[in-house]
Amino acid sequence: MPNQSQSATNQALDRVFHALSDPTRRAIMSRLGQGPASVSELAKPFAMAMPSLLQHLQVLEESRLIRTAKVGRVRTCEMQPVALDAAGHWIAEQRALWEGRLDRMEAYAKSLHKQEKKRDTKRFGKR
Amino acid sequence: MPNQSQSATNQALDRVFHALSDPTRRAIMSRLGQGPASVSELAKPFAMAMPSLLQHLQVLEESRLIRTAKVGRVRTCEMQPVALDAAGHWIAEQRALWEGRLDRMEAYAKSLHKQEKKRDTKRFGKR
DNA sequence: CTGATAGTTAGTCGCATGCCTAACCAAAGC
DNA sequence: GCTTTGGTTAGGCATGCGACTAACTATCAG
Incomplete structure (x- = not known):
């Protein structure tokens, strides 16, 4: 069976491993390992513009490594193991x-x- | 401590996770899990030009997920856990x-x- | 020597990634 | 209601990635 069009589980692994291949994203995961945090809270340690960090969060969420929810104007992120x-x-x-x-x-x-x-x-x- | 210029271990993780984020490369790893193989042997299951596959092998080797050695005209690849x-x-x-x-x-x-x-x-x- | 086999190198191409700035909502706070 | 504060959207830009073709090298078989 040559490379068929990718099973769903494989695509999920693609996304997860890709998400983890970035140091910023791994750092975010480490932080979230200690408990949920807001976006700006997560952003603090990084010398990076908000939109960039936001993008990282999107990648993490699309790979289902984290879950996020917005309450009022604050979005809270949580690890999803x-x-x-x-x-x-x-x-x-x-x-x-x-x-x-x-x-x-x-x-x-x-x-x-x-x-x-x-x-x-x-x-x-x-x- | 904010994002300093990347510790060596972190860079290694970058490479490893990135290497694993590709289905072809994961398939190669799976194959190598069963034992060493030559380049063309590894190439067989894939509908992909040799140079492309070669590149994947390079990525895997640089991430130290595999080790390769050439004997005669045959390069043999081995998993490195x-x-x-x-x-x-x-x-x-x-x-x-x-x-x-x-x-x-x-x-x-x-x-x-x-x-x-x-x-x-x-x-x-x-x- | 000749040809097939195994791998390599070089160069191109399109799309994705990661970063930025600027402008824009929308809840709080006062 | 006006201003922070917290997040979001849009757009741009450089670089990197994965794939290809074409051409080349090197070993092995006969």
């Missing part, structure tokens, strides 16, 4: 493939499918 | 931050540093 998980999952999958441990991966995939909310310490085996 | 781990580590860090579980993260980071080869089932908590 699902997309992050998708990326992490893909990475873990490659690692597992590489280590020839498809058995465990399948079990993991199954557990993912069940949408179970149990969350455990994740651990990427190092090198 | 360290960069993948770096990306996975960053993601896990954000998750952990979000979940307010820095304690465990520190333990994980320390274990990473020790370069230990013990590998365990990784598990991203879903949702």
Whole structure:
């Protein structure tokens, strides 16, 4: 099967990884990891015009890495870890493939499918 | 601290995430997860001119996601999971931050540093 | 040596990205 | 109601990316 027109999940990964490939956007994610924040609050640490930062936020939102909502004149941004998980999952999958441990991966995939909310310490085996 | 001129690790993450943001490159990584392959072997599944694919390989190599070596007229490519781990580590860090579980993260980071080869089932908590 | 095979280099092209300024709403604050 | 304050829209500009063709190099097979 040569390169067909891209499954939906693949496009999602495209967007997520692309979003994470920018240091500003990763910094924003780091900040949001500590809790929600307004746009101007997020903008403060950066020597960057507002519209530029806004664009970064758009990229993050379109990739579903964050969710935003406007209340009054303030837009509040919040991290949405699902997309992050998708990326992490893909990475873990490659690692597992590489280590020839498809058995465990399948079990993991199954557990993912069940949408179970149990969350455990994740651990990427190092090198 | 505002956006200083980019630490080396950050630039590495830029490159890795950017490399992974392309479906062709991810497909290549998936293929290499199953074992090393030559350039033309990698090219086969894609309806793409060689130079284009070559460029993808260059991106992957510069991001250190793969390593390549030429023997005779054949260049063989191999996955190099360290960069993948770096990306996975960053993601896990954000998750952990979000979940307010820095304690465990520190333990994980320390274990990473020790370069230990013990590998365990990784598990991203879903949702 | 000749030709096929495997990869490389150079140069082009169109579109996306990331940044900016300037102008513009729209809720608060007073 | 007038002015901040917080965000948004529009438009412009340089650079980078992903793809292509064409032409070239280098090894291996016979």
